[in-house]
Amino acid sequence: MRQENNLLVRQRAVDACLARFSGQPLGWGRTDCVKLAALALRKQGVPVPMLKGLRYRSAVGAAKALEALGHDSLLAAMDATGLARIAPAAAWPGDIVGLPANDDQFDVALTLAIGNGRVFGLIDGAFHPSRPLKFVAAWRVG
Template sequence: MIESIRRANAAQACMTLFAGQPMDWATRCHCGRLAAQAMMRMGRNAKLLNACRATTVRGVLTYLKRNKFADLVELMDATGLERIAPAMARPGDIVALPSAPGDGFGCSLTVALSDGRVLMASELSGLFEPVTPHVFVAAWRV
């Protein structure tokens, strides 16, 4: 399959599963699951992200600490994905955006769509929706 079509299909699958859904730790509808879904749709191993079965913020932070990750950026680096400049992100890639200072996560994981947009859990609406970010932390090629 052509790479661009495969990436578009992976991004669309993430949109279908997450867009309009409320961010909810109890149902595991959060940025870690979004990133894991993008990785799996692109045929990559999402073992580190899927290993965290926590259903609370505290549980996820405990998982990070227990596995000696300072934040989500370190966890994503440990997945073996190539780190890229956020401007180079193509559909299906993972882009880290800044999260609330001191939240322990260090970033919020999103999935690149097209035209510079990403799918993320919006702080304003509490729903997963496409947005155009202006500040980035990091990005990884899936």
């Protein structure tokens, strides 16, 4: 069986994330940056078993869930996935990009690289594309 082109897989993952999250407001445990990253990873064939059955409905609940998984930050949790850290400017569509969080409880807001220096994530309370000026980290998917 022939392996599918990596760029096509990445584009389908981006399309699925855009279809699922575009315009959606923040909904802890349903439509948040962790759920966005998890969908992007799954659509690219990367399992995320640590999130199976994980439930939370608030920022406090999300922080407690993160701690229960053994991580003190989203940055540490992403590093624990085994994905390689890359320079944010080198992100391809489908890679995960961490931006400075607007929330005191979290060190990073996870977004999805969508191409041409743009990311897709929570912007002013809802999911939209943007062209950020500050980055914290990025991870290569695949």
